[in-house]
Amino acid sequence: YTTLITALHRGLLIAFNLDEREIGYFLSKNPGGETPYRMIFYENTIGGTGTLSSTVEKPVFQAVLNKTYEILHGRDQDGCQEACYQCLLSFYNQRDHEKLNRHLALDWVDELGDFDILQESATNQDHFDALLAQTEAQSERDVLHKIRAMKIRLPDEAQKLIVDSQGNPLARTDFFYLPRILVFVDGSVH
Numbered sequence: 001y002t003t004l005i006t007a008l009h010r011g012l013l014i015a016f017n018l019d020e021r022e023i024g025y026f027l028s029k030n031p032g033g034e035t036p037y038r039m040i041f042y043e044n045t046i047g048g049t050g051t052l053s054s055t056v057e058k059p060v061f062q063a064v065l066n067k068t069y070e071i072l073h074g075r076d077q078d079g080c081q082e083a084c085y086q087c088l089l090s091f092y093n094q095r096d097h098e099k100l101n102r103h104l105a106l107d108w109v110d111e112l113g114d115f116d117i118l119q120e121s122a123t124n125q126d127h128f129d130a131l132l133a134q135t136e137a138q139s140e141r142d143v144l145h146k147i148r149a150m151k152i153r154l155p156d157e158a159q160k161l162i163v164d165s166q167g168n169p170l171a172r173t174d175f176f177y178l179p180r181i182l183v184f185v186d187g188s189v190h
Helices: 002-016 058-071 091-099 102-112 125-134 138-149
Strands: 023-029 037-043 157-163 169-177 181-183
Touching (some): 002 037, 002 091, 138 169
Antiparallel strands (some): 169 181
């Protein structure tokens, strides 16, 4: 997943001629989903460039996949062994260098073939039910129902333990949004 999201990020940058800092990305756990992770991309520029919203069009996403395949040395018999600065490595992803292997993403991009783009509802029922099952108080359930009613994106996790750099527990959030949004639902006594 790390290789694939990095490869798609690089493909997006090249397809749209963007600077590496204009589009951010991270992996998000996908509780109850068919795949263990979701790939989340977001625009870092104020007001956005509209890049990501255009990728829901099949021809645009196909162009991103074509660029991704190209930068992964898909048409080059003499490509690097696993990863290089022409394909996956960059200053910004140094912590992931050891995990990156272009062949993993290349196989996925190559085998994708014909595809359909489906927009996922921000209020996925299975995810909502999983979050609801993890709530500990009625006030948390009320907030979660209100989030869904207002069509706000559902939290990524519920009852997430936050730890310091040594692994010592600091707090348990009621709801957590990636990358670092903590939501605490305090009862009426507070």
